[in-house]
Every structure is written in structure tokens, then in C-alpha cells.
Amino acid sequence: MADGHGSISSAGLLANRAPFRAPSEASGERRAVWEGSLPPWLRGAVFRTAPARFTAGSWESDHWFDALGLLFSFSIEPSGATLRWRELNSAFAREVREGRFDRASFGTRMRRGFFEKLRSPAPAQTDNANVNIVPRGEALVALTESVHELVVDPETLSVLREHEWHDELGAMASLAHPEFDRAKGRWVNVGTALNGRPALVVFEHDVDGRARREVGRWHPGRVPYTHSFGLTERFVLLIGHPLTANPLTMLFSDRGFIEHFEWDRSAPTRLAVMDRSTGAVREVSAPGVFVFHTIDAFEDEDGHVVLDVLTYPDTSIIETLRTDSLARATIDLSAKPERWRIAPGASSVLVEPLGTERFEFPSVDRRTDGPRRSLMWGANVTLDGSNSRSRLVAVDRRGGAAKSFAQEGMVYGEPLFVGRPGATEEGDGVLLSVGSHTRESRSTLAVVDARSMELVASASVDVSLPLGFHGGFSRERAER
DSSP: BTTTTTSOOOEEEHHTTTTTTTSSSSSSEEEEEEEOOOOOOOEEEEEEEEEEEEEEEEEEEEGGGSEEEEEEEEEEEEEEEEEEEOOOOHHHHHHTTOOOEEEEOOOSSOOHHHHHHHHOSSSEEEEOOOEEEEEETTEEEEEEEEEEOOOEEETOOOOOOOOOSSSSSOEEOOOOOEEEETTTTTTEEOOOOOSSSSSEEEEEEEEOOOEEEEEEEESSSSSSSSOEEEEEESEEEEOOOOOEGGGGGGGGGSSGGGGGEEEOOTSSSEEEEEEEETTEEEEEEOOSSSSEEEEEEEETTSSSSEEEEESSSSSSSHHTTTTHHHHOOOOEEOOOEEEEEOOTTTTOOEEEEEEEEBBBBEETTTSSOOGGOOOEEEEEEETTTTTTEEEEEEEEETTTOOEEOOOOTOOOOOOOOEEOOOOOSTTTTEEEEEEEESSOOOEEEEETTTTTOEEEEEESSOOOOOOSSSEEEEGGOOOO
């Protein structure tokens, strides 16, 4: 799309540039043939959601996180792989195509008239669920940082309905990073309650997702921006880094959600440790850094609570992911891994480095008991137009040794660890990652040995898939 001077806008540039460009068709299906030796036990489907459409009519996304969502999946069978994709049929997408821009999104401004603000001081929230997609019962649920969650048919990728909770907690914007408690068979997540006394509310629910049970509330005063959290057997770890907002500033506003938050460079991070059985909270101090993603959390044999995180020195990463920067600058999407160790009775964390390899989109092998887990995987991504590139990395947290996988001309995103059934050793399995070619209209599902980081097999299709954030793998969703 051209701006008022006839040049192509930043959003217009990204719409046609790897690794952000999307399929030309709103939905479709392509068959791919495997190259290499597919492990005989690897059957199922990879599901992902991603920001894909940066323009729609006269609307343009100002931030990567706000581009209209695309759902896609790769089914994995011995005879080949099938790619399916479908644009996310959200109310937000329908409205912006009709010229209505009155829903609040992450970093793109709304357009609301005076009387509309009087009628609804707090704007409706986006349902553009382009951050994550998780299984819930027989369906999938697409998520973003909003009160809205969209139920998706795993076969057609069509949006079936908006998910409804049948409980007393009310509407809360929830994180797009729920954690699954394998021992209890429950999902755990965090919501933000802004009515009355602001709080971060920890809740859990069964796999069918009908009703939430409150675990506890943390009242931090000013509300921190929280993207993910840590979960151990006994505790929930809430990261209150010094990027906070007064909820009252969001009333009558046209600004994007994140524009209400202020960074206090002199303040520490407040780490809330919530007891899952009582809801009791104690706070400890951590470095004043910014965290998108936690890597891992567990309790060790000495009674320490351990949280592994990916840190940035400040919030400049949020600004660099605006469309203007993405279209015109070189951006390294990678963070520093650190271990925050909380000793019994301590008032602050002990910080330990976890090697020198920087990355994002972390993954671990959760079949292994927490204190014995040493491996972590991620993607080191550099965004620079046709020179964009990435490496999938494997890091030993105990010694810091790293291995990597890369292919010329390909930008791979989040690696999903899938363990070999029956395996007892950590890392015995593969990484699944979807990559986009920087110059050709081609995408690849790569199967990489998780310990050697060597390519095992791959399936390519002549379709451009945009770099996204998160998704999952389901063994039960093999093509029928």
C-alpha cells in the first residue's frame, strides 16, 4: 500500500518481503514429499498461528504483533506431508476490512469518535489470535493477549466459535502462554483483572477448558506487562519487570495497549512467587531487565526455586518490532539466557549465566525431571530483508556448550521438541521447525535430531508461510 507521497508504506513492504509474506490465497492445501529418513514413530501434525496480513483495505498494522493472523498445519505421514492454511476469521479482521478500527490491539492505534469513547471508555479488545495455538479437548484454541480465545477445528482450521468460560472469574485478558501441568493434567494461566483493585490472577482448568479455578491473586499496584510465567510443582512465578501502566490511562484512549506502559530503568524486577496450594505470595527482587519468554522452572533438591529466562536489557526490542523498523532495519531477535535462583528465605535472586548463545522461542524436554533437565533449544533469528537468516540452537545449561542447525536462504522459527515414545534419556527425539525461504515462494518443515542438530528429514512446499511465534505438535492429529 502506498502512503500519501506515493511510496510504499512499511506495512506494504512487509506484505511482500520474507519472512513475513503470506500465501496469496486466503486458504488452501498443498502436498509435500519427504526428503531424508523420517523417524517411523513421528506421526501427527504441527499447528501454528502467525501474524500474516499487514494491510487490509485502508488499515495498516503498526506493529508485527498486530498483523492479521494466519493458521496453518503440517500433517506428518510416511507418504508425505500436507500443508493446510486458512486466514484467521476474527471479528477484528472482518471489522478492519470494513473500515472499522475501534478495537484495541498491541501497538496499532485505534480510530474512535468522541461519542463512541463516551459510550465505551474502555475499548473492545482484539480477537486477532496470532500468538499461539494449543489443544483443548477435541479442538484447538488460538490465543493472543486478550479476553478473547477462538476455538478452531483441527481438520479445516476454521474458527468454530469464541470460547466461553462458565465460572465466576469474569472477563480477563489472559496470557497467550498457558503452561500444562503434566502431573495434574491441567492447564495453568494468568489473567489481568483491571476492575477495582488491579491484579494478576492465576487460574487453572481441566483440558476441556469449561471452568477456571482461581489459584491466587497478586496485587502489584501499577500493572506490569507480562508475557509468560514460570510453573513448578508448588509455585507460580510471575515476572513483574519495571514496564508498568496505570489502567486508568487506557480509558478514552486511541493508543495501542503497549503504549500505555512506562519503563523505569532504575527499578528492579519484582518476582512474585505464588504458592499453588494457598495462593500466598512473596516477592523477591530480580534484575531490572525485560523478559518475553521463560525457558524453564523447577525446584531443586536444596529447596531452591529456579527460573530460567531469556532477558533483554530494556524494552527497546518492543519498538524494533514495529513495522517501520522491520521494513528498514536489521534486527537481531535473540535474548540472553539466565538462571534466576531463589534460595529459601532469600529477598533477591541469584543470577547465573546459561552460556553465551543468544536465542528466542525456547523449548525443553519436559519428560525429564526439572532438576535433571540440562538441554534447551531455541531459534537465533536475524531479520534483514532478503538477507534474513536463522539458526536453531541446542545449549547444554550445565556446561554452556552449543550446537546449531542452519540452511542457506531459510529463516526457521520456534523449534518444537518431540520426544521419541518410550525414550528415557533427555533430548532423545527431534525438533520440528517451519522455515520460510528469503527469496523463493517456498517453505519447509524441518525435522532435526535434537541432540546432534543434524537434519533428519524435510518437507517443502511452494507456498510462502510467514514467520510466526508459537504453536504445537499433536500425535493424535495424524492425517486420516
